[in-house]
Amino acid sequence: MESQTVEYKSDIPTKHKLFKAEIVAFLNTNNGTIFLGVDDDGTFLPEKVDQYKQWESWISDWIHSAFSVPVQKFVTLEVSAQNFAIHIKQGDKPPYYYKDGEGFNSKGIYIRNGSSKRRATDDEVRRMLKAQVANEFESELSNIQESLTFHYLQDKLLDNNIVFDPKGLRLQNVDNQYNNGALLLSDQSPRVTKIAVVDGLDMSADLLAKKTFSGSLIKQVDMTLEYISLLNDTKVSFTGAAARVENESYPSKAIREAVINAYAHRDYSLSADIKIEFFDDRLEIFSAGGLPDGLSVADIKEGISAQRNPNIIHVLDKINYIENFATGIRRILASYKGFHKEPMFIVTPNQFKVVLYNRNYALVDDDIQSWGNNKLKTNLSDAEQLELGFTVNQDHNLFDDSCVTELEKRLDSKDEKIIKLLRLNEEMSRKEIESYLEEAQTTVYNRLKRLIELKIINKRGQSRSTVYYMKANESK
Incomplete structure (x- = not known):
């Protein structure tokens, strides 16, 4: 049965370009096999055996000269007494096309679509061309050569007892020129x-x-x-x-x-x-x-x-x-x-x-439903809570055990938002915190003061230069 990877043909058509298009479709899309000398169901046709020699001659010639580039490394023939199979691998630099005169032949670019071929659209051709550039970009010579440094990479290599060798790492060619892979791994990488x-x-x-x-x-x-x-x-x-x-x-x-x-x-x-x-x-x-x-x-x-x-992956x-x-x-x-x-x-x-x-995140609803039991849980030991069917949850990222009871009494969602902000941003001014809370200056000041009293956050600096930070970051 014909499929995305299998095509049956009883003969090579008189217009040879139609058959070349079948080969191109596999080169541009996926690995596949064309079986020649069979009917639409793949049944062997004995009367076609006499043509095997001619087919083999044509196809052997085509794979060297009939396509945009020679494709012999992607196309192999398997010929026996009752079998003529053309095995085609997807090419590594599409788009491929059959020649029709000189130069680029957009009409000769085909792709595989289910059990048949079709001509590639302009967008599909552009994507193939773009992919070819993408696959080659890393190995192309960098526009920056003299000023590249590799301090961070060198430290990582030393951690693994490897000496920095640009050629061995595939970052330089034989002429000591850096490629784009080297640029990306250098301290001057343009990507962020x-x-x-x-x-x-x-x-x-x-x-x-x-x-x-x-x-x-x-x-x-x-x-x-x-x-x-x-x-x-x-x-x-x-x-x-x-x-x-x-x-x-x-x-x-x-x-x-x-x-x-x-x-x-x-x-x-x-x-x-x-x-x-x-x-x-x-x-x-x-x-x-x-x-x-x-x-x-x-x-x-x-x-x-x-x-x-491959060069970046190698490193x-x-x-x-x-x-x-x-x-x-x-x-x-x-x-x-x-x-x-x-x-x-x-x-x-x-x-x-x-x-x-x-x-x-799926636990949030359960946490909200159980919030009403907090007063009861506060007066119970972990063992007593478990015996009554409660789940004992702790979040060591925000608070230590000593202040959990106090936090339940005194912290609301806005206080928790301040804590989250300081965890994410290391330190912030009061003005920056105010911009997130949409509360009056005095209210935010009182929230910050209370969090300092609870020894959750701290502050440094004076007047307008004051910043707030998590106690856990104090050593920094």
């Missing part, structure tokens, strides 16, 4: 990472914090992972069996895989920055460029991979940031096993987005 923290479920809510990280891509990876770890709350609970259970909002393994994949596989020929957005219920990671080499989300879930930036592998075994997506999915929302992977021609869901 942007992170936004939103106090709600969409961009209409307040923006609690904005961060921009620059420098070597390796440095950006480290700073991004460190910042996300500050936002990744852990819910601690005790079960009826008195076992302590810690549940991160986002599995650390999933975060690490998603973040590093964003840097390793993005399209650096596009100027868009890596962007990360935190919402109450989810984390979204955006990287420029769709999937390389025509892969689909289903393909990557099955572990099929393609490398857009990441050297410093043990990746294993280079195409397991990243499957690890992300595995880390969410048992949770009711699976991570999402959204692909467009110009963007790849990973959505990780907050595993503790």
Whole structure:
């Protein structure tokens, strides 16, 4: 039966370009096989055997001279007494087309569509051309040569007992010229990472914090992972069996895989920055460029991979940031096993987005319903609460155990918002905090004073230079 990967032909048509178009369609789309000398059901036709020699001669000649480039490394023939098969691999630099005179032949660009071919649209041709540029960008010579430094990368290599060798790391050619991969890994990298923290479920809510990280891509990876770890709350609970259970909002393994994949596989020929957005219920990671080499989300879930930036991946592998075994997506999915929302992977021609869901967000409704029991729980020990069926929850990211009872009495949602702001922004002035709360100056001042009395936050400076910060950050 004919399919996306199988085509049956009884003969090569008189107009040879029609058959060349079949080969082109596979070169531009996916691996496949054309069976010659069979009927529409794939049944062998004995009367066609006498033509095998002529077919083999034609096709052998075509794969060297009939297409935009020689394609012998992608096309192989399998010929026997009762079988004539043309095995075609997807090419690594589409678009491919059959020649029709000299120069570019847009009419000769075909793609596979189900069990047949069709001519590629102008948009599809443009995407193929753009993908070709993306796949080659990293290895092209950098416009900046003399001023590049690699201090951050060198430190990482030394941590792994590796000497910085630009040629061995595939960052320089034989003439000692740096490529774009070197530029991206240098301290002068032109790309940045942007992170936004939103106090709600969409961009209409307040923006609690904005961060921009620059420098070597390796440095950006480290700073991004460190910042996300500050936002990744852990819910601690005790079960009826008195076992302590810690549940991160986002599995650390999933975060690490998603973040590093964003840097390793993005399209650096596009100027868009890596962007990360935190919402109450989810984390979204955006990287420029769709999937390389025509892969689909289903393909990557099955572990099929393609490398857009092999030089950068080579360096990441050297410093043990990746294993280079195409397991990243499957690890992300595995880390969410048992949770009711699976991570999402959204692909467009110009963007790849990973959505990780907050595993503790589903508990919010339960927390609200149980709030009325807090007065009762305050007077009970953990063991007594468990005996009565309560779940004992602690959040060590915000408060220590000594002030939980006092906080329940004296803190409201606006106070908690101040705490969250200071956790995200390290330090802030009163004016900056006021802009988020939409309250009178005196009210905000009293809130800050109370949080200082509770030893949750602290302040430094005088008058207009006063800033507030979390007690936990005092050593900084």
